[in-house]
Amino acid sequence: MSSDSTLGTGASVKKARRMKPPAPNAIVGGTLIGILLLAAGTGALWTPYDPLKLSFREKLAAPSALHWLGTDEFGRDVLSRLMAGAATSVWISILTVTLAVVMGTTIGLFSGYMRGWTDRIIMAFNDALLAFPGILLALGLLAVVGANKYGIIVALGIAYTPSVARVVRGTVLSLREREFIAASRVMGNSEGFTMARHILPNCIAPLTVLATSMFGYVLLAESALSFLGLGVPPPAPTWGNMLAGSRPYIGQAVWLGIFPGLCISLTLLGINLLGDAVRDRLDPRMRGSR
Amino acid sequence: MNTTAAPLLDVAGLTLKIGGSGRTVVNDVSFQVFPGEIVGIVGESGSGKTLAARAVMGFIPPAVRLEGGTIRFDGQDVMAMSGKDLRAMRGSKVGMVFQEPMTSLNPSMLIGRQLDEGLALHRKLDAAQRRALILDMLKRVGLRDPEGALTAYPHQFSGGMRQRIMLASVMLLKPALLLADEPTTALDAVVQRDVMELMVELTQANHTAVLLISHDLGMVARYCSRIVVMCQGDVVEQGKAEDILARPQHPYTRKLLSAMPHRLPARLLPQAKTPIVAVRDLVVEYPGRQGFFRKEQAKRALHGISIDVQPGEVVAVVGGSGSGKTTLGQSIAGLVKPAGGEIRFNGKPIARSDAAYWDYRLNCQMVFQDPYSSLDPRMTIGQLVGEPLRLVPDLGPAQKKARVAEVLAEVGLSDGFAERYPHELSGGQRQRVAIARAIVRRPNFVIADEPVSALDVTVRAQVLELFDELQKKHGFSCLFISHDLGVVEQVADRVIVMQDGRIVEEGPRDDIFDNPQHPYTQKLLAAVPGLESTGEGGVRLFWRRAENDASIVG
Numbered sequence: 001m002s003s004d005s006t007l008g009t010g011a012s013v014k015k016a017r018r019m020k021p022p023a024p025n026a027i028v029g030g031t032l033i034g035i036l037l038l039a040a041g042t043g044a045l046w047t048p049y050d051p052l053k054l055s056f057r058e059k060l061a062a063p064s065a066l067h068w069l070g071t072d073e074f075g076r077d078v079l080s081r082l083m084a085g086a087a088t089s090v091w092i093s094i095l096t097v098t099l100a101v102v103m104g105t106t107i108g109l110f111s112g113y114m115r116g117w118t119d120r121i122i123m124a125f126n127d128a129l130l131a132f133p134g135i136l137l138a139l140g141l142l143a144v145v146g147a148n149k150y151g152i153i154v155a156l157g158i159a160y161t162p163s164v165a166r167v168v169r170g171t172v173l174s175l176r177e178r179e180f181i182a183a184s185r186v187m188g189n190s191e192g193f194t195m196a197r198h199i200l201p202n203c204i205a206p207l208t209v210l211a212t213s214m215f216g217y218v219l220l221a222e223s224a225l226s227f228l229g230l231g232v233p234p235p236a237p238t239w240g241n242m243l244a245g246s247r248p249y250i251g252q253a254v255w256l257g258i259f260p261g262l263c264i265s266l267t268l269l270g271i272n273l274l275g276d277a278v279r280d281r282l283d284p285r286m287r288g289s290r
Numbered sequence: 291m292n293t294t295a296a297p298l299l300d301v302a303g304l305t306l307k308i309g310g311s312g313r314t315v316v317n318d319v320s321f322q323v324f325p326g327e328i329v330g331i332v333g334e335s336g337s338g339k340t341l342a343a344r345a346v347m348g349f350i351p352p353a354v355r356l357e358g359g360t361i362r363f364d365g366q367d368v369m370a371m372s373g374k375d376l377r378a379m380r381g382s383k384v385g386m387v388f389q390e391p392m393t394s395l396n397p398s399m400l401i402g403r404q405l406d407e408g409l410a411l412h413r414k415l416d417a418a419q420r421r422a423l424i425l426d427m428l429k430r431v432g433l434r435d436p437e438g439a440l441t442a443y444p445h446q447f448s449g450g451m452r453q454r455i456m457l458a459s460v461m462l463l464k465p466a467l468l469l470a471d472e473p474t475t476a477l478d479a480v481v482q483r484d485v486m487e488l489m490v491e492l493t494q495a496n497h498t499a500v501l502l503i504s505h506d507l508g509m510v511a512r513y514c515s516r517i518v519v520m521c522q523g524d525v526v527e528q529g530k531a532e533d534i535l536a537r538p539q540h541p542y543t544r545k546l547l548s549a550m551p552h553r554l555p556a557r558l559l560p561q562a563k564t565p566i567v568a569v570r571d572l573v574v575e576y577p578g579r580q581g582f583f584r585k586e587q588a589k590r591a592l593h594g595i596s597i598d599v600q601p602g603e604v605v606a607v608v609g610g611s612g613s614g615k616t617t618l619g620q621s622i623a624g625l626v627k628p629a630g631g632e633i634r635f636n637g638k639p640i641a642r643s644d645a646a647y648w649d650y651r652l653n654c655q656m657v658f659q660d661p662y663s664s665l666d667p668r669m670t671i672g673q674l675v676g677e678p679l680r681l682v683p684d685l686g687p688a689q690k691k692a693r694v695a696e697v698l699a700e701v702g703l704s705d706g707f708a709e710r711y712p713h714e715l716s717g718g719q720r721q722r723v724a725i726a727r728a729i730v731r732r733p734n735f736v737i738a739d740e741p742v743s744a745l746d747v748t749v750r751a752q753v754l755e756l757f758d759e760l761q762k763k764h765g766f767s768c769l770f771i772s773h774d775l776g777v778v779e780q781v782a783d784r785v786i787v788m789q790d791g792r793i794v795e796e797g798p799r800d801d802i803f804d805n806p807q808h809p810y811t812q813k814l815l816a817a818v819p820g821l822e823s824t825g826e827g828g829v830r831l832f833w834r835r836a837e838n839d840a841s842i843v844g
Contacts, residue, residue, distance in 0.1 A: 179664035
C-alpha cells in the first residue's frame with residue numbers, strides 16, 4: 001500500500017496530488033509502510049530459512065552473517081520468522097480492518113440515514129460496545145470463537161466496528177442536510193439510490209483516514225493478543241508471540257525481544273505518519289470543494 | 291463636513307500581495323476618511339475591500355504581505371506602530387462591527403461582561419460608572435430590558451439584537467472611526483434598515499466617522515456621503531455618492547449599477563382553465579423535541595396555505611426569515627411532509643395515485659440557494675446534469691448525452707465543462723449547473739429557493755437574465771422564493787407576501803409594489819431603497835414608500 005493507493009480515486013484528487021509535493025511525514029511514513037509491505041509480501045513467498053525449522057545446534061545464536069538477526073531458543077532464524085510474521089500480521093490486519101469498515105459502514109449508513117428510533121436503538125447498543133476497551137472486547141469474543149487466526153479477525157473486527165459506525169453515522173448526518181441530497185430526492189431518486197450514489201462516496205475521505213489509523217491499532221492489538229497467548233497459536237510466527245517467547249531469554253539473547261518490538265514500533269510510527277499525511281491531504285480538499 | 295480639515299484616516303498607495311503566489315490582492319489603493327464622515331467601499335467578492343479595511347486596524351492575515359503604501363490614522367503611521375500602540379488604537383479609537391452577528395459575540399460570556407471588557411481596558415473608570423455607561427448604551431440601542439441583558443448570554447438574542455449589542459459594545463468607547471464590514475448582510479430586510487439607521491444615529495451623535503464595506507450598492511448609496519468602488523484590488527472610481535450614482539465614469543461602476551434589478555414591463559399570460567399547480571390549505575408542522583420522557587409541542591410552520599400557479603407564470607413568495615417561505619417551497623417539492631392539505635398537479639391530487647405522483651415528480655424540479663452545497667462534490671458536471679434523466683423512460687444513452695450537451699449549452703457552459711468538478715467552478719457557474727439540472731427533464735414547474743441570494747451583484751444579474759430567458763423559452767411555471775424585493779420586482783408576474791406561516795397579501799406584481807395594502811407588505815417595501823435608472827447609465831435612489839422620506843434625513 002503506497003501513499004497513492006490509499007487515497008480516494010477521481011480526477012480531482014489526482015489533480016490535487018499533482019499540485020502539492022508530498023509532505024515529509026508522508027515520505028517517512030510511506031517508506032516505512034513500503035518496507036513492511038515488501039517484507040510481508042516476500043515473507044509470504046520466500047524467507048532466507050524455513051521459519052519453522054528447528055536447529056538445536058544454533059540455538060540462541062547472536063546476529064551474524066549467517067543469521068542476520070540471530071536465532072531463537074529453538075535455533076529458528078529470527079529474520080525469517082519476522083518476515084513470515086509480517087505476512088501473517090499484515091494479512092490479519094487487512095482482513096480485520098476490511099471487516100470492521102464493511103460492518104461499521106453498513107450500520108452507520110443505515111442508522112444515520114434512518115434516524116429516529118432506529119438510530120437511537122442502534123447507537124445505544126453501539127455506544128455500549130464503545131464503552132469497553134477494544135482489546136477487552138476482543139478477549140471476550142476470542143473466548144467464544146476460539147483462539148486462531150480467523151478467530152482474531154472476527155473478534156477484532158467486531159471490536160473495531162463501533163468506532164467506524166460512529167464516524168460514518170456522523171458523516172451521514174451532516175451530509176444528509178446538504179442540499180444535494182435534497183436535490184436527489186426532488187429528482188425522484190429512491191432513498192437507496194441516494195445513499196449509494198451521493199452519501200457513500202462522500203464518506204470515503206473520513207473512512208480512508210480512519211482505516212489507515214485502525215490498521216495500526218489492529219496490528220498492535222493482534223500482537224498484544226498473541227503476546228497474551230490468545231493469538232495465532234505457535235509454532236506459526238507472529239510479532240506478538242515472538243515478543244512473548246523472548247521473555248525468558250531477555251538476559252542472554254536480547255535480540256529476540258528487540259527485533260520484533262522494533263518492527264511493531266516502526267510499523268506503528270509509519271502508519272501514524274501516513275495517516276496524518278492522508279488526513280492533511282484530504283481535509284483541505286474537502287473544505288475547498290465543500 | 292469640513293473637507294479642509296486633516297483627514298482622520300489617510301490610506302495612500304496601499305498594496306497587498308499574497309505571500310506565496312505573489313498575486314496582488316490590493317493594488318495601489320488610496321482613500322481618505324474625514325472626521326464624522328460616512329464613506330462606503332463597494333465591491334464584489336474578491337475586490338479586496340475587506341482586506342483594505344482590515345489593514346487599517348493592522349489586521350493583515352499572515353499569508354498577506356504589505357508591498358507598499360502608508361496608512362495614517364490621526365496623523366500616525368499604523369504600519370509603524372508598536373504592538374502596544376496598535377492595541378491601544380484598536381477598540382478605543384477604531385471600532386469594528388463584523389458581518390456575522392451569530393459568531394462575533396463570545397457565546398460563553400455574559401453580555402454585561404463582554405461590554406465591560408473594552409471599557410475596563412481602555413477607560414479609567416470604576417465598576418459603577420462603567421455599569422451606568424453600559425446600561426445607558428444598551429438602552430440607546432433599543433434593548434427593552436438592559437438590566438436583564440447584562441446577565442444574559444448572546445444566544446438568548448436574535449441576530450438583529452446581537453448586531454445592536456455588538457454596535458453598543460463598539461460605540462461604548464466612542465471611537466473616532468468605525469469600520470463596519472457588511473454589518474447588515476446577514477439580517478432580514480426590515481431588521482437591516484433598523485440596524486443601519488441606529489448605526490448612523492449613534493455615530494453622528496458621537497461624531498464618529500464610518501467606513502462602511504458592502505456589496506449592496508443601494509444601501510451604500512443611501513447612507514454614505516462618499517463612495518469608493520473597488521474591483522479586483524483596484525479602486526476604479528471614488529467620489530461623492532450622488533455623482534457616482536448619477537454620472538458613473540468607470541465602465542465597472544456602470545456595470546455594477548446596471549446590474550441592479552429593475553422592473554420589466556408586466557407580461558400578459560393567457561389564463562388557463564386549470565392551474566398547473568394548485569396548493570390547497572397546506573399545513574406543515576415540525577415535531578417538537580422528543581426525549582425519552584417528555585414530548586414538546588409541535589410547531590406549526592404553515593397555517594393552511596393556498597396557492598395557484600398558472601402555466602408559464604412566475605409566482606414570487608417573499609417574506610422575512612421565519613415567515614415559512616422556504617418550508618412552503620420544500621413541502622411543495624415533497625421534501626417536507628405536510629400535516630394537512632393537498633397539492634394538485636394539472637388538476638389531479640398527487641397524493642391519491644402513483645401515476646399522478648410520478649407525473650408530478652418528473653415535472654417538478656428545484657433550484658437551491660447555496661450552489662456550494664447543492665452539487666455533489668464527487669460528480670462531474672456532466673454526471674450531475676445527466677442524473678435526473680435516469681428516471682426518464684425511453685431515453686437511450688446517446689439521447690441522454692445529447693440532452694445534457696444541449697442543456698449545458700443553454701446555460702452557457704458548453705466548452706468542456708461537462709468533465710469538470712463543481713469545486714473547479716465559480717459560484718455563478720455552479721448555479722448555472724443547478725439550473726441546468728433542474729430543467730434537463732423539461733419540467734413544467736420549477737421551484738427556485740433563493741436562487742441568486744448567494745451570488746455577487748453582477749453575477750446575479752447574469753443568472754437572473756439566464757433564468758428569464760430559459761423561462762420564456764421553455765415556458766415552465768415557477769415558484770420563486772426570495773427575500774430580495776429588488777429581484778422579485780424583476781422576475782415575478784405575481785407576488786405572494788408571507789408572514790409567520792400565513793399569506794398576508796397576494797396580487798399582481800405592479801399592484802403589490804405600487805399599492806401595497808397590508809401593513810407588513812408596506813413595512814417590507816419601506817425597508818429597502820430602490821434604484822431607478824435615469825438613462826445615460828446613471829441611477830437615482832428612491833424609497834418605495836413616500837411617507838418614509840420625512841422620517842430619515844441622510
